[in-house]
Amino acid sequence: MNDNLLRRCYNFYRDGFRAMTVGRTLWKIIAVKLLVMFAVLKVFFFPDFLNTTFDNDQQRADHVLQQLTGAAEHNEQRRMR
Amino acid sequence: MGELDLGMVNWARAQFTLTAMYHWLFVPITLGLSFLCAFFETIYVRTGKEEWKRLTKFWMTLFGINFAIGVATGIILEFEFGTNWSNYSWMVGDIFGAPLAIEGIFAFFIEATFFAVMFFGWERTSKGFHLFSTWMVAIGSNLSALWILVANSWMQYPVGMVFNPDTARFEMQNIWEVILSPVAVAKFTHTTSSSFVVGSLFVIAVSSYYLLKKRHIDMAKKSILVASVFGLLSGLFTAFTGDESAFVNASTQPMKLAAYEGLYKGSRGADIVAFGMLTPGKRTGDGQEPFAFEISIPRGLALLATREWNGFVPGIEDLVYGNSAEGLVGAADMIERGKKAIVDLAAYKAARKAGDDAAGKAALERFNVNKDYLGYGYMTRPEEIVPPVASTYYSFHYMVYVGTFIIFLMLFFLKAGLSDRLAENRLLLRLGVASFFLAYLASELGWVVAEVGRQPWAIQDMLPVKMAATNIGSGHVQGTFLLFFILFAVLLLAEIKIMIKQIKIGPEVA
Structure with a gap:
């Protein structure tokens, strides 16, 4: 019964895709768009800065905290010395 | 730490604006037209008349074109978060993670199942199940928008969280406080209802074009009748939720309210400017009159912001320099x-x-x-806490004028539709075509009010935009800005071409 259901679902999608008219063009556009987005833009132009620059969450947290505290932190370190 | 490159911040801002506004070209039609397709199909199922089925299939095709070109354009915003806005991205990860994950699951589930039934299942499933699927697409698309709007609202009014100084992250304490915050409720209802208006105007514009060309007359009349009822009710609700948004802004983001109302000096029983031109070059605290020309409604702003005739509404200068008489700290x-x-x-x-x-x-x-x-x-x-006043003020007023105009336009269309005088009223039909573009611009400018009006904050009071950005050079962002501009232009031209072609083909012939 499960096989039958799976087959019916498969046939449903297969027949649907086969019968498309304007949908064929749209799917081509979607495919090209997703390819450009994930295989080009994400890989070459939009690396996740924190994930690619630091190895773990502690380093990432330290980096962001340093950005937030900046000069104040520098002064505090000098004072503690 | 090197000095943050403000050129980079502004380029990253420009890139985010371009991407968000491009993404928003598709969203209102998706949200509005999905419900209209559900209404059309419901009428078909209830009446059993084939012309309603052909009409539904036609609008579904246009819905599909819009959806296909727009799908995943929002994901680019997430790319930008990781690259250009890494401080912000890190700090809000715990808050945004849950809503965005829910949105992703929702979108995938709906798109993989009910969308397929909606487009492939006309002859393969029962009428009832097909109708159910169409309704699920409409409800699901709008619920999908809920989560991203909740995330945006949290940035405007950060509640239900605590800042962890060890991890530099805002951590969620109460998800219901985040979801049901007054800003989130006002934003979701206002954004979706205004999108219903844009969707209705899309149907009215295309149908008006057919009537002007004397083509598909019966289908166009039926479409206009349903769209004008939906558009009128949505337009009235948009006005109501807009009023509620302003009331909420008065307590959560008074600077934004003051900016979009052009209010520099606050007062009790403040008037609201119905029409006015800001004094060019006006700066906070420079002593110049805010308006070169204005027509005001007495006590209107006090009523809008406080629900009291004599309530106090702080102006930009009260918020910047303080007002001890009203207990405001500068x-x-x-x-x-x-x-x-x-x-x-x-x-x-x-x-x-x-x-x-x-x-x-x-x-x-x-x-x-x-x-x-x-x-x-x-x-x-x-003075750094003041957003750009002119762009916020004019965007807001354009939105209000167009919103009001559209309510009357919907009334005229409904009246003409009910009395079967649509085809002969060519001026109204021309207005119907043109108004779609006016509404589209109003919808985009609504986001200008929301986002420019909350500057300089990425997270209200907690994180200014300049600290949210990644400390990288501006050259990279300039390059990707140009890349996006070209990519978006090509995609938009493709959509317009396919959409126009499909509109020219029109619905199936009986």
Whole structure:
């Protein structure tokens, strides 16, 4: 019964895709768009800065905290010395 | 730490604006047209008349084109978060994770199942199940929008969270407080209802074009009748939720309210400017009159913002310089407290690194006293907390004028539709075509009001935009800005071409 259901679902999608008219063009556009987005833009132009620059969450947290505290932190370190 | 490149911040802003506004070209039609398709199909199922089926299939095809070109354009915004806005991205990860994950699951589930039934299942499933699927697409698309709007609302009104100084992250304490915050409720209802208006106007514009060309007359009349009822009700609800948004802004983001109303000096029983031109070159505290020309409604703003005739509405200068009579603290004091918070956060971090628990505990206690002013510590002068007033003010007023006009337009279309006088009223039909573009612009400018009006904040009071950005050079962002501009232009041209072609083909012939 499960096989039958799976087959019916498969046939449903297969027949649907086969019968498309304007949908064929749209799917081509979607495919090209997703390819450009994930295989080009994400890989070459939009690396996740924190994930690619630091190895773990502690380093990432330290980096962001340093950005937030900046000069104040520098002064505090000098004072503690 | 190197100085943050403000050129990079502005380029990153421009890139985000371009991407968000491009993404928003598709969203309102998706949200509005999905419900209209559900209405059309419901009429078909109830009446059993084939012309309603052909009509539904036609609008579904246009819905599909819009959806296909728009799908995944929002994901580019997430790319930008990781690259250009890494500080912000890190800090809000815990808050945004849940809503965005829910949105992703929702979108995938709906798109993989009900969309397929909606487009492939006309002859393969029962009428009832097909109708159910169409309704699920409409409800699901709108619920999908809920989560991203909740995330945006949290940035405007950060509630239900606590800042963790060890991880530099805002951590969710109460998801219901985030979802049901007054800003989130007002934003979701206003955004979706205004999108229903845009969707209705899309149907009216295409149908008006057919009537002007004397083609598909019966289908166009039927479409206009349903769309004008939906558009009218949605337009009235948009006005109501817009009023509620302004009321909520008065308590959560008074500076934004003051900016979009052009209110520099607050007062009790403040008037609202119905029509007015801001004085060119006007700056906060320069003593110039705010308006070169204005027509005001007495006490209108007090009623809008406080629900009282004599309520006090703070102006930009009250919020910047303070107003002791009304108990308002100026930005200078908040900047001072913010700088203390930064110093104490630095002290806490240094003590923790040195293993000095006592000093760390003391620094944390001091930090907690001023932590709500953290973002002000990055300002150098009080006037920095003022958003660009002119763009906020004019965008808001354009939105209000067009919104009001569209309510009347919907009434005229409904009246003409009910009395079967649509085809002969060519002026109304021409207005129907043109108004779609007016509404589209109003919808985009609504986001200008929301986002430009909350500058300089990425997270209200907690994180200014300049501190949210990644400390990278601007050259990279300029390059990707240009890349996006070209990519978006090509995609948009493709959509317009396919959409126009499909509109020219029209619905199936009986």
